Amino acid sequence: xxxxxxxxxxxxxxxxxxxxxxxxxxxxxxxxxxxxxxxxxxxxxxxxxxxxxxxxxxxxxxxxxxxxxxxxxxxxxxxxxxxxxxxxxxxxxxxxxxxxxxxxxxxxxxxxxxxxxxxxxxxxxxxxxxxxxxxxxxxxxxxxxxxxxxxxxxxxxxxxxxxxxxxxxxxxxxxxxxxxxxxxxxxxxxxxxxxxxxxxxxxxxxxxxxxxxxxxxxxxxxxxxxxxxxxxxxxxxxxxxxxxxxxxxxxxxxxxxxxxxxxxxxxxxxxxxxxxxxxxxxxxxxxxxxxxxxxxxxxxxxxxxxxxxxxxxxxxxxxxxxxxxxxxxxxxxxxxxxxxxxxxxxxxxxxxxxxxxxxxxxxxxxxxxxxxxxxxxxxxxxxxxxxxxxxxxxxxxxxxxxxxxxxxxxxxxxxxxxxxxxxxxxxxxxxxxxxxxxxxxxxxxxxxxxxx
Numbered sequence: 345x346x347x348x349x350x351x352x353x354x355x356x357x358x359x360x361x362x363x364x365x366x367x368x369x370x371x372x373x374x375x376x377x378x379x380x381x382x383x384x385x386x387x388x389x390x391x392x393x394x395x396x397x398x399x400x401x402x403x404x405x406x407x408x409x410x411x412x413x414x415x416x417x418x419x420x421x422x423x424x425x426x427x428x429x430x431x432x433x434x435x436x437x438x439x440x441x442x443x444x445x446x447x448x449x450x451x452x453x454x455x456x457x458x459x460x461x462x463x464x465x466x467x468x469x470x471x472x473x474x475x476x477x478x479x480x481x482x483x484x485x486x487x488x489x490x491x492x493x494x495x496x497x498x499x500x501x502x503x504x505x506x507x508x509x510x511x512x513x514x515x516x517x518x519x520x521x522x523x524x525x526x527x528x529x530x531x532x533x534x535x536x537x538x539x540x541x542x543x544x545x546x547x548x549x550x551x552x553x554x555x556x557x558x559x560x561x562x563x564x565x566x567x568x569x570x571x572x573x574x575x576x577x578x579x580x581x582x583x584x585x586x587x588x589x590x591x592x593x594x595x596x597x598x599x600x601x602x603x604x605x606x607x608x609x610x611x612x613x614x615x616x617x618x619x620x621x622x623x624x625x626x627x628x629x630x631x632x633x634x635x636x637x638x639x640x641x642x643x644x645x646x647x648x649x650x651x652x653x654x655x656x657x658x659x660x661x662x663x664x665x666x667x668x669x670x671x672x673x674x675x676x677x678x679x680x681x682x683x684x685x686x687x688x689x690x691x692x693x694x695x696x697x698x699x700x701x702x703x704x705x706x707x708x709x710x711x712x713x714x715x716x717x718x719x720x721x722x723x724x725x726x727x728x729x730x731x732x733x734x735x736x737x738x739x740x741x742x743x744x745x746x747x748x749x750x751x752x753x754x755x756x757x758x759x760x761x762x763x764x765x766x767x768x769x770x771x772x773x774x775x776x777x778x779x780x781x782x783x784x785x786x787x788x789x790x791x792x793x794x795x796x
Contacts, residue, residue, distance in 0.1 A: 352642070352654070352661040360638035362505035363496070367630035367637075369508035373515045373544065378623050380519045381534035382616070382689055388523075388534030389689075390604075390612045391470035393619035394463070395538075397601040398454060399478055401594055403485060406443055408593035410436060410489045412586030414637075415644045415724050417497025422648020431569040433494045435578045440486035451479035462609045470535050477538030481545035488549040491556055496641055500561045503552060510551045511544045518543050588732035589723060599739040599772060600626075603765045606748065610761060617697030618762040620688040625705050628673050632666050632713040636720030643724025652795050656788060659721045666713035674706040697762070704766040711770075711777035718780035727787055734779045743772020 374396075382389035413436045420428045454475050458468060488507070495503040518540035525531025532539070556562050600622050604615050639662040646655040677684070685698035719731050747768025750760050760767070 347657060347660050348664050349657040349661045352658045353665060356635065356638045356642055356658065356662055356665065359499065359501050359641055360634045362501040363634040363637050364631060366501075366504035366508040367634050368627065369505075369512050371627045371630050373512055373541070375623060375627060376512075376516055376519060377534075377537040377541070378619065379688055380523055381537055384523055384533050386612050386616055386689075386691065386694070387464075387467055388470060389619060390608075390615045391467055391474060391534040392537060393604040393615050393622075394461070394467065394608055395471045395474040395478075395534075397598075397603075397605045398457065399475060400601045401598050402447055402451065403482070404597045405590045405594045406440075406447060406482070406486060407489050408590030409443065409583065409586035410440055410486070410493055411589050411723070412436075412582045412728075413490060413493035414497045414640055415726050416582065416585065417494055418499075418641050418644025418724065419648040419726075421498045422645035426564055426567070427569060429494065429498065430565050430567060431571075431575075432578060432582070433490065433565075434569055434572060435575055436490045436493070436582055437487065438574050439579050439582055440490045441483065444482040444486040448479055448482050451475060451482070454479075461605060467608075467612070470533060473532065473535035474538040477535060478541050481542030484542075484545040484549035488545060488552055491549075491552045494565075495552075495556070495562075496637065497644065498561060498565070499641060499645065500559070501638070501641070503555055503559065507548050507552045507555060511548045514547045515540055515544045585726055585728055588728035592719065592728075592731045592735040595735040595739040599743050599769065602744065603747070603762070606752065606765070607762055613691070613693050613697065614762055616689060616691070616694045617701060618765075620685055620694065620698035621701035621705060621762075621766070623688070624677075624684055624702065628677065628709075629712065629716075631669055631673065632716050635662060635666050635669065635713075636716040638662075639717055640720040640724040643721050647725055652791055655791075659784070659788070662717050662721065663714060666717045667710055670709040670713035674709040677702055677709075678706045701762055701766055704763065704770065708770040708773045711774040715773060715777040715780050718777070718784045721784055722780070722787060725787060725791075727783075730783045731780065734776055734783065738772045738776035738779065740772075742775050743768045746771050 377392055378389060381392050413432060416432050417429050420426075420432075455472060458472060458475075461468075463471070492504045492507075495501070519537055521527050521529050522532050522536030522539045523534070524536075529536075557566075603618060603622070607614050607618060639659065642658050642662075643655060646658060681699045681702040682695070684702060685695040688698065689695055719735075722728065722731055744765075745768070747765035749755050750757065750764030750767055751762065752759055752764070757764075
Protein backbone atom coordinates (compact mmCIF):
# COMPACT_ATOMS: atom_id res chain seq x y z
CA UNK A 345 0.00 0.00 0.00
CA UNK A 346 1.49 3.36 -1.03
CA UNK A 347 1.80 5.93 1.80
CA UNK A 348 -0.80 8.69 1.54
CA UNK A 349 -0.39 12.17 3.02
CA UNK A 350 -3.43 14.38 3.46
CA UNK A 351 -1.21 17.47 3.52
CA UNK A 352 0.44 16.52 0.22
CA UNK A 353 -2.95 15.64 -1.26
CA UNK A 354 -4.27 19.08 -0.40
CA UNK A 355 -1.14 20.76 -1.74
CA UNK A 356 -1.14 18.86 -5.01
CA UNK A 357 -4.89 19.26 -5.52
CA UNK A 358 -4.59 22.99 -4.80
CA UNK A 359 -1.91 23.25 -7.48
CA UNK A 360 -3.75 20.99 -9.92
CA UNK A 361 -7.20 22.58 -9.58
CA UNK A 362 -6.47 25.63 -11.75
CA UNK A 363 -4.39 23.49 -14.12
CA UNK A 364 -7.36 21.15 -14.60
CA UNK A 365 -9.60 24.06 -15.51
CA UNK A 366 -6.95 25.51 -17.83
CA UNK A 367 -6.31 22.20 -19.57
CA UNK A 368 -9.99 21.35 -19.87
CA UNK A 369 -10.75 24.80 -21.25
CA UNK A 370 -7.98 24.52 -23.83
CA UNK A 371 -9.09 21.01 -24.76
CA UNK A 372 -12.64 22.34 -24.93
CA UNK A 373 -11.44 24.56 -27.75
CA UNK A 374 -10.56 21.47 -29.80
CA UNK A 375 -13.90 19.97 -28.79
CA UNK A 376 -15.62 23.11 -30.06
CA UNK A 377 -13.60 22.94 -33.29
CA UNK A 378 -14.60 19.32 -33.84
CA UNK A 379 -18.28 19.85 -33.04
CA UNK A 380 -18.69 23.08 -35.02
CA UNK A 381 -16.85 21.64 -38.02
CA UNK A 382 -18.78 18.37 -37.69
CA UNK A 383 -22.06 20.26 -37.79
CA UNK A 384 -20.85 21.88 -41.02
CA UNK A 385 -20.10 18.50 -42.66
CA UNK A 386 -18.53 15.10 -41.97
CA UNK A 387 -15.75 15.92 -44.45
CA UNK A 388 -14.80 19.02 -42.43
CA UNK A 389 -14.67 16.98 -39.22
CA UNK A 390 -12.45 14.44 -40.97
CA UNK A 391 -10.22 17.26 -42.27
CA UNK A 392 -9.61 18.47 -38.71
CA UNK A 393 -8.85 14.90 -37.63
CA UNK A 394 -6.28 14.42 -40.40
CA UNK A 395 -4.77 17.90 -39.95
CA UNK A 396 -4.48 17.29 -36.22
CA UNK A 397 -2.39 14.22 -37.00
CA UNK A 398 0.28 16.61 -38.30
CA UNK A 399 -0.39 19.77 -36.28
CA UNK A 400 -0.61 18.30 -32.77
CA UNK A 401 2.79 16.57 -32.91
CA UNK A 402 4.35 19.86 -34.02
CA UNK A 403 2.84 22.10 -31.34
CA UNK A 404 3.03 19.51 -28.56
CA UNK A 405 6.70 18.79 -29.31
CA UNK A 406 7.41 22.51 -29.03
CA UNK A 407 5.49 22.66 -25.76
CA UNK A 408 7.33 19.61 -24.44
CA UNK A 409 10.74 21.19 -24.98
CA UNK A 410 9.66 24.43 -23.30
CA UNK A 411 8.18 22.52 -20.35
CA UNK A 412 11.78 22.07 -19.19
CA UNK A 413 11.49 25.59 -17.80
CA UNK A 414 8.97 24.48 -15.16
CA UNK A 415 11.25 22.12 -13.14
CA UNK A 416 14.20 24.51 -13.57
CA UNK A 417 12.19 27.42 -12.15
CA UNK A 418 10.53 25.22 -9.52
CA UNK A 419 13.85 24.09 -8.07
CA UNK A 420 15.21 27.65 -7.92
CA UNK A 421 11.92 28.76 -6.36
CA UNK A 422 12.16 25.98 -3.75
CA UNK A 423 15.70 27.15 -2.98
CA UNK A 424 14.45 30.77 -2.69
CA UNK A 425 16.63 32.05 -5.56
CA UNK A 426 15.11 34.90 -7.59
CA UNK A 427 17.53 36.01 -10.31
CA UNK A 428 17.94 32.59 -11.98
CA UNK A 429 14.16 32.45 -12.48
CA UNK A 430 14.18 35.66 -14.53
CA UNK A 431 17.34 34.68 -16.37
CA UNK A 432 16.12 31.26 -17.49
CA UNK A 433 12.74 32.69 -18.52
CA UNK A 434 14.49 35.15 -20.86
CA UNK A 435 16.69 32.39 -22.30
CA UNK A 436 13.64 30.15 -22.78
CA UNK A 437 11.91 32.94 -24.72
CA UNK A 438 14.85 33.22 -27.12
CA UNK A 439 14.77 29.48 -27.60
CA UNK A 440 10.98 29.48 -28.08
CA UNK A 441 11.06 32.07 -30.87
CA UNK A 442 13.85 30.21 -32.69
CA UNK A 443 11.94 26.96 -32.38
CA UNK A 444 8.71 28.55 -33.62
CA UNK A 445 10.55 29.95 -36.66
CA UNK A 446 12.01 26.53 -37.51
CA UNK A 447 8.64 24.82 -37.17
CA UNK A 448 6.92 27.52 -39.24
CA UNK A 449 9.35 26.87 -42.08
CA UNK A 450 8.72 23.14 -41.71
CA UNK A 451 4.96 23.70 -41.96
CA UNK A 452 5.46 25.40 -45.35
CA UNK A 453 6.26 21.96 -46.75
CA UNK A 454 3.38 20.11 -45.12
CA UNK A 455 1.93 19.31 -48.55
CA UNK A 456 4.62 16.61 -48.99
CA UNK A 457 3.32 14.21 -46.30
CA UNK A 458 -0.29 15.03 -47.19
CA UNK A 459 0.33 13.97 -50.79
CA UNK A 460 1.45 10.54 -49.57
CA UNK A 461 -2.02 9.81 -48.20
CA UNK A 462 -4.92 8.39 -50.18
CA UNK A 463 -7.43 11.18 -49.70
CA UNK A 464 -10.42 12.58 -51.53
CA UNK A 465 -9.57 15.91 -53.20
CA UNK A 466 -12.00 17.94 -51.07
CA UNK A 467 -10.72 16.42 -47.83
CA UNK A 468 -7.11 17.03 -48.91
CA UNK A 469 -7.71 20.70 -49.70
CA UNK A 470 -9.55 21.42 -46.44
CA UNK A 471 -6.74 19.73 -44.50
CA UNK A 472 -4.07 21.84 -46.22
CA UNK A 473 -6.04 25.05 -45.69
CA UNK A 474 -6.40 24.36 -41.97
CA UNK A 475 -2.66 23.68 -41.58
CA UNK A 476 -1.73 26.84 -43.50
CA UNK A 477 -3.87 29.11 -41.33
CA UNK A 478 -2.97 27.53 -37.99
CA UNK A 479 0.81 27.70 -38.61
CA UNK A 480 0.73 31.47 -38.05
CA UNK A 481 -0.17 30.81 -34.42
CA UNK A 482 3.18 29.13 -33.67
CA UNK A 483 4.95 32.32 -32.51
CA UNK A 484 2.35 33.55 -29.99
CA UNK A 485 1.84 29.95 -28.85
CA UNK A 486 5.56 29.59 -28.11
CA UNK A 487 5.61 32.85 -26.14
CA UNK A 488 2.57 31.83 -24.13
CA UNK A 489 4.11 28.45 -23.29
CA UNK A 490 7.25 30.08 -21.87
CA UNK A 491 5.40 32.52 -19.61
CA UNK A 492 2.99 29.82 -18.47
CA UNK A 493 5.87 27.46 -17.60
CA UNK A 494 7.49 30.20 -15.53
CA UNK A 495 4.24 30.89 -13.68
CA UNK A 496 3.73 27.22 -12.91
CA UNK A 497 7.32 26.86 -11.76
CA UNK A 498 6.76 29.48 -9.04
CA UNK A 499 3.54 27.74 -8.02
CA UNK A 500 1.08 30.18 -9.63
CA UNK A 501 -1.19 27.82 -11.53
CA UNK A 502 -4.13 30.24 -11.57
CA UNK A 503 -2.58 32.31 -14.36
CA UNK A 504 -3.08 29.66 -17.04
CA UNK A 505 -6.62 29.09 -15.78
CA UNK A 506 -7.66 32.71 -16.28
CA UNK A 507 -5.88 33.00 -19.61
CA UNK A 508 -7.54 29.84 -20.92
CA UNK A 509 -10.90 31.50 -20.33
CA UNK A 510 -9.74 34.31 -22.62
CA UNK A 511 -8.90 31.67 -25.22
CA UNK A 512 -12.33 30.05 -25.23
CA UNK A 513 -14.03 33.46 -25.38
CA UNK A 514 -12.10 34.19 -28.57
CA UNK A 515 -12.36 30.67 -30.01
CA UNK A 516 -16.15 30.26 -30.18
CA UNK A 517 -17.03 33.51 -32.00
CA UNK A 518 -13.96 33.23 -34.26
CA UNK A 519 -15.01 29.70 -35.25
CA UNK A 520 -18.54 30.92 -35.93
CA UNK A 521 -17.28 33.72 -38.16
CA UNK A 522 -14.76 31.75 -40.21
CA UNK A 523 -16.47 28.34 -40.39
CA UNK A 524 -19.90 29.62 -41.38
CA UNK A 525 -18.86 32.84 -43.15
CA UNK A 526 -20.25 35.62 -40.95
CA UNK A 527 -19.44 39.37 -40.80
CA UNK A 528 -18.50 39.37 -44.48
CA UNK A 529 -15.98 36.55 -44.16
CA UNK A 530 -16.04 33.56 -46.58
CA UNK A 531 -17.41 30.27 -45.26
CA UNK A 532 -14.25 28.16 -44.87
CA UNK A 533 -15.70 25.17 -43.03
CA UNK A 534 -13.16 23.23 -40.97
CA UNK A 535 -10.30 25.31 -42.38
CA UNK A 536 -11.76 28.32 -40.56
CA UNK A 537 -10.83 26.63 -37.28
CA UNK A 538 -7.19 27.19 -38.24
CA UNK A 539 -7.68 30.96 -38.35
CA UNK A 540 -9.61 30.87 -35.08
CA UNK A 541 -6.86 28.86 -33.37
CA UNK A 542 -4.17 31.33 -34.46
CA UNK A 543 -6.24 34.22 -33.12
CA UNK A 544 -6.68 32.35 -29.84
CA UNK A 545 -2.90 31.99 -29.42
CA UNK A 546 -2.41 35.72 -30.07
CA UNK A 547 -5.06 36.62 -27.50
CA UNK A 548 -3.66 34.24 -24.88
CA UNK A 549 -0.09 35.47 -25.29
CA UNK A 550 -1.11 39.11 -24.91
CA UNK A 551 -3.34 38.27 -21.95
CA UNK A 552 -0.67 36.36 -20.03
CA UNK A 553 1.84 39.18 -20.58
CA UNK A 554 -0.64 41.67 -19.13
CA UNK A 555 -1.46 39.30 -16.25
CA UNK A 556 2.23 38.82 -15.51
CA UNK A 557 2.89 42.54 -15.46
CA UNK A 558 0.24 43.26 -12.84
CA UNK A 559 0.29 40.01 -10.81
CA UNK A 560 1.66 40.29 -7.27
CA UNK A 561 3.28 36.85 -7.55
CA UNK A 562 5.66 38.05 -10.27
CA UNK A 563 6.73 41.41 -8.82
CA UNK A 564 9.95 40.03 -7.33
CA UNK A 565 10.85 38.49 -10.70
CA UNK A 566 10.46 41.73 -12.67
CA UNK A 567 14.01 42.78 -11.73
CA UNK A 568 16.37 42.82 -14.70
CA UNK A 569 18.60 39.76 -15.10
CA UNK A 570 22.37 40.23 -15.03
CA UNK A 571 22.33 40.14 -18.83
CA UNK A 572 19.79 39.94 -21.64
CA UNK A 573 22.34 38.36 -23.96
CA UNK A 574 21.75 34.92 -25.36
CA UNK A 575 23.48 32.36 -23.12
CA UNK A 576 24.09 29.24 -25.16
CA UNK A 577 25.12 27.19 -22.11
CA UNK A 578 21.84 27.86 -20.28
CA UNK A 579 19.81 27.43 -23.46
CA UNK A 580 21.48 24.05 -23.86
CA UNK A 581 20.45 23.15 -20.30
CA UNK A 582 16.84 23.83 -21.26
CA UNK A 583 17.27 21.83 -24.47
CA UNK A 584 18.96 18.88 -22.72
CA UNK A 585 16.15 18.62 -20.16
CA UNK A 586 13.36 19.48 -22.57
CA UNK A 587 14.28 17.36 -25.59
CA UNK A 588 13.45 14.01 -23.91
CA UNK A 589 10.19 15.58 -22.66
CA UNK A 590 9.43 16.84 -26.17
CA UNK A 591 10.03 13.47 -27.79
CA UNK A 592 8.14 11.54 -25.12
CA UNK A 593 5.14 13.82 -25.73
CA UNK A 594 5.71 13.47 -29.47
CA UNK A 595 5.64 9.68 -29.23
CA UNK A 596 2.41 9.69 -27.22
CA UNK A 597 0.67 12.34 -29.31
CA UNK A 598 1.58 10.64 -32.57
CA UNK A 599 0.35 7.31 -31.22
CA UNK A 600 -3.12 8.87 -31.24
CA UNK A 601 -2.75 11.47 -33.98
CA UNK A 602 -1.32 9.16 -36.65
CA UNK A 603 -4.22 6.72 -36.39
CA UNK A 604 -6.52 8.94 -38.52
CA UNK A 605 -3.74 9.02 -41.13
CA UNK A 606 -3.51 5.22 -41.07
CA UNK A 607 -7.25 4.66 -41.44
CA UNK A 608 -8.14 7.58 -43.71
CA UNK A 609 -8.42 5.17 -46.69
CA UNK A 610 -11.23 3.35 -44.83
CA UNK A 611 -13.50 6.39 -45.32
CA UNK A 612 -14.82 9.45 -43.42
CA UNK A 613 -17.11 7.37 -41.12
CA UNK A 614 -14.17 5.44 -39.66
CA UNK A 615 -12.09 8.58 -39.26
CA UNK A 616 -14.96 10.55 -37.69
CA UNK A 617 -15.80 7.74 -35.22
CA UNK A 618 -12.19 7.48 -34.15
CA UNK A 619 -11.92 11.27 -33.91
CA UNK A 620 -14.84 11.41 -31.47
CA UNK A 621 -13.32 8.76 -29.19
CA UNK A 622 -9.90 10.38 -29.43
CA UNK A 623 -11.23 13.88 -28.75
CA UNK A 624 -13.19 12.76 -25.71
CA UNK A 625 -10.23 10.74 -24.41
CA UNK A 626 -8.08 13.83 -24.80
CA UNK A 627 -10.52 15.83 -22.70
CA UNK A 628 -10.68 13.37 -19.79
CA UNK A 629 -6.89 12.83 -20.01
CA UNK A 630 -6.53 16.44 -18.90
CA UNK A 631 -7.50 15.35 -15.36
CA UNK A 632 -4.57 12.96 -14.69
CA UNK A 633 -2.30 15.17 -16.81
CA UNK A 634 -3.10 18.20 -14.66
CA UNK A 635 -2.44 16.13 -11.55
CA UNK A 636 0.88 15.13 -13.10
CA UNK A 637 1.80 18.74 -13.92
CA UNK A 638 1.04 19.72 -10.33
CA UNK A 639 3.26 16.84 -9.23
CA UNK A 640 6.12 18.24 -11.33
CA UNK A 641 5.78 21.59 -9.56
CA UNK A 642 5.55 20.07 -6.08
CA UNK A 643 8.46 17.70 -6.71
CA UNK A 644 10.58 20.58 -8.05
CA UNK A 645 9.90 22.66 -4.94
CA UNK A 646 10.76 19.78 -2.61
CA UNK A 647 13.96 18.97 -4.53
CA UNK A 648 14.95 22.64 -4.18
CA UNK A 649 14.22 22.41 -0.44
CA UNK A 650 16.16 19.10 -0.26
CA UNK A 651 13.26 17.45 1.58
CA UNK A 652 13.48 13.76 0.63
CA UNK A 653 10.86 12.46 3.07
CA UNK A 654 8.22 14.90 1.87
CA UNK A 655 9.26 14.21 -1.73
CA UNK A 656 8.45 10.51 -1.37
CA UNK A 657 5.14 11.31 0.32
CA UNK A 658 4.19 13.74 -2.45
CA UNK A 659 4.91 11.25 -5.24
CA UNK A 660 3.08 8.32 -3.65
CA UNK A 661 0.11 10.54 -2.79
CA UNK A 662 -0.08 11.79 -6.39
CA UNK A 663 -0.13 8.22 -7.72
CA UNK A 664 -2.93 7.21 -5.33
CA UNK A 665 -4.98 10.26 -6.36
CA UNK A 666 -4.41 9.48 -10.05
CA UNK A 667 -5.57 5.86 -9.71
CA UNK A 668 -8.71 6.90 -7.82
CA UNK A 669 -9.45 9.47 -10.51
CA UNK A 670 -8.97 6.93 -13.31
CA UNK A 671 -11.57 4.53 -11.88
CA UNK A 672 -14.13 7.35 -11.75
CA UNK A 673 -13.38 8.39 -15.36
CA UNK A 674 -13.62 4.80 -16.65
CA UNK A 675 -16.95 4.21 -14.91
CA UNK A 676 -18.55 7.40 -16.24
CA UNK A 677 -17.21 6.78 -19.75
CA UNK A 678 -18.71 3.30 -19.88
CA UNK A 679 -22.11 4.40 -18.58
CA UNK A 680 -22.41 7.50 -20.80
CA UNK A 681 -20.65 6.30 -23.96
CA UNK A 682 -23.71 6.59 -26.21
CA UNK A 683 -24.62 10.04 -24.94
CA UNK A 684 -21.05 11.23 -25.33
CA UNK A 685 -20.86 10.06 -28.95
CA UNK A 686 -24.17 11.71 -29.83
CA UNK A 687 -22.85 15.10 -28.69
CA UNK A 688 -20.36 15.07 -31.56
CA UNK A 689 -22.44 13.77 -34.45
CA UNK A 690 -25.99 13.08 -35.59
CA UNK A 691 -24.85 10.24 -37.89
CA UNK A 692 -26.00 6.89 -36.43
CA UNK A 693 -23.06 4.97 -37.94
CA UNK A 694 -20.53 7.40 -36.48
CA UNK A 695 -22.21 7.31 -33.05
CA UNK A 696 -22.23 3.49 -32.96
CA UNK A 697 -18.55 3.25 -33.90
CA UNK A 698 -17.48 5.94 -31.43
CA UNK A 699 -19.46 4.35 -28.57
CA UNK A 700 -17.76 0.99 -29.15
CA UNK A 701 -14.33 2.64 -29.15
CA UNK A 702 -15.13 4.44 -25.88
CA UNK A 703 -15.59 1.04 -24.22
CA UNK A 704 -11.98 0.23 -25.12
CA UNK A 705 -10.91 3.64 -23.80
CA UNK A 706 -12.12 2.60 -20.34
CA UNK A 707 -9.51 -0.15 -20.13
CA UNK A 708 -6.40 2.03 -20.24
CA UNK A 709 -7.43 4.76 -17.79
CA UNK A 710 -5.50 3.33 -14.81
CA UNK A 711 -2.28 2.69 -16.72
CA UNK A 712 -2.52 6.08 -18.41
CA UNK A 713 -2.88 7.82 -15.03
CA UNK A 714 0.09 5.96 -13.53
CA UNK A 715 2.37 6.60 -16.50
CA UNK A 716 1.65 10.33 -16.72
CA UNK A 717 2.12 10.99 -12.97
CA UNK A 718 5.30 8.91 -12.90
CA UNK A 719 6.72 10.75 -15.91
CA UNK A 720 5.84 14.13 -14.40
CA UNK A 721 7.41 13.22 -11.05
CA UNK A 722 10.63 12.27 -12.86
CA UNK A 723 10.42 15.56 -14.78
CA UNK A 724 10.28 17.48 -11.51
CA UNK A 725 13.59 15.84 -10.56
CA UNK A 726 15.02 16.73 -14.02
CA UNK A 727 15.20 13.02 -14.87
CA UNK A 728 13.91 12.96 -18.43
CA UNK A 729 16.15 10.73 -20.57
CA UNK A 730 14.70 7.37 -19.40
CA UNK A 731 11.20 8.66 -20.19
CA UNK A 732 12.31 9.22 -23.78
CA UNK A 733 13.32 5.59 -24.32
CA UNK A 734 10.35 4.12 -22.46
CA UNK A 735 7.75 6.13 -24.33
CA UNK A 736 9.31 5.33 -27.68
CA UNK A 737 9.30 1.57 -27.03
CA UNK A 738 5.86 1.48 -25.41
CA UNK A 739 4.01 3.76 -27.80
CA UNK A 740 5.45 2.88 -31.18
CA UNK A 741 6.76 -0.70 -31.55
CA UNK A 742 4.19 -1.94 -29.02
CA UNK A 743 1.29 0.52 -29.21
CA UNK A 744 1.16 1.60 -32.84
CA UNK A 745 2.85 -1.56 -34.15
CA UNK A 746 0.37 -3.91 -32.51
CA UNK A 747 -2.48 -1.59 -33.46
CA UNK A 748 -1.49 -1.62 -37.12
CA UNK A 749 -1.24 -5.41 -37.14
CA UNK A 750 -4.66 -5.82 -35.55
CA UNK A 751 -6.32 -2.95 -37.38
CA UNK A 752 -5.03 -3.27 -40.93
CA UNK A 753 -3.77 -6.84 -41.47
CA UNK A 754 -5.03 -10.40 -41.15
CA UNK A 755 -1.81 -11.68 -39.56
CA UNK A 756 -3.46 -12.47 -36.21
CA UNK A 757 -7.18 -11.83 -36.74
CA UNK A 758 -9.40 -10.33 -39.40
CA UNK A 759 -8.64 -6.58 -39.83
CA UNK A 760 -10.32 -4.76 -36.92
CA UNK A 761 -10.02 -1.19 -38.22
CA UNK A 762 -9.95 1.48 -35.49
CA UNK A 763 -10.68 -1.10 -32.78
CA UNK A 764 -7.36 -2.81 -33.47
CA UNK A 765 -5.50 0.46 -32.98
CA UNK A 766 -7.24 1.09 -29.66
CA UNK A 767 -6.22 -2.35 -28.40
CA UNK A 768 -2.66 -1.38 -29.34
CA UNK A 769 -3.06 1.81 -27.31
CA UNK A 770 -4.12 -0.20 -24.26
CA UNK A 771 -1.03 -2.42 -24.56
CA UNK A 772 1.35 0.50 -25.12
CA UNK A 773 0.11 2.58 -22.19
CA UNK A 774 0.18 -0.43 -19.87
CA UNK A 775 3.83 -1.12 -20.71
CA UNK A 776 4.69 2.57 -20.26
CA UNK A 777 3.03 2.66 -16.83
CA UNK A 778 4.95 -0.39 -15.60
CA UNK A 779 8.33 0.76 -16.89
CA UNK A 780 8.00 4.37 -15.70
CA UNK A 781 6.92 3.26 -12.23
CA UNK A 782 10.04 1.07 -12.03
CA UNK A 783 12.32 3.95 -13.09
CA UNK A 784 10.66 6.27 -10.57
CA UNK A 785 11.19 3.78 -7.75
CA UNK A 786 14.84 3.32 -8.75
CA UNK A 787 15.41 7.10 -8.87
CA UNK A 788 14.03 7.56 -5.36
CA UNK A 789 16.30 4.77 -4.09
CA UNK A 790 19.31 6.57 -5.60
CA UNK A 791 18.32 9.79 -3.83
CA UNK A 792 18.04 7.89 -0.53
CA UNK A 793 21.54 6.42 -0.90
CA UNK A 794 22.92 9.82 -1.89
CA UNK A 795 21.37 11.45 1.18
CA UNK A 796 22.54 8.69 3.55
